[in-house]
Amino acid sequence: MTNLQRWLFYASLFAVPYLSIVLGTVQTQFTTKYLLHIQLLPLLLLVLFGLFSVYTVLYRTFTFNDCPEAAKELQAEILEARKDLISKGFRFRD
DSSP, X not given: OOHHHHHHHHHHHHHHHHHHHHTTSSOOHHHHHTHHHHHHHHHHHHHHHXXXXXXXXXXXXXXXXXXXXXXXXXXXXXXXXXXXXXXXXXXXXX
């Protein structure tokens, strides 16, 4: 099952009961009493998803680990490549 199929499956698990209630196929005392709340449910879920996304991005940004060893290794590789290019006749504009 691909990611798209999984997401479509989860969306259908929400959409089928939701549409049946909103379109009036299923009518109970509960659904008629709270119809406005049910109609606003997708908007609430969208806001909650946005808040979760913002929290996740901010949390992972603030807890991002520095890698000083990798930075030193990368700088050494840059210097090595620079020396190799200079030996082959390349001129840098420093």
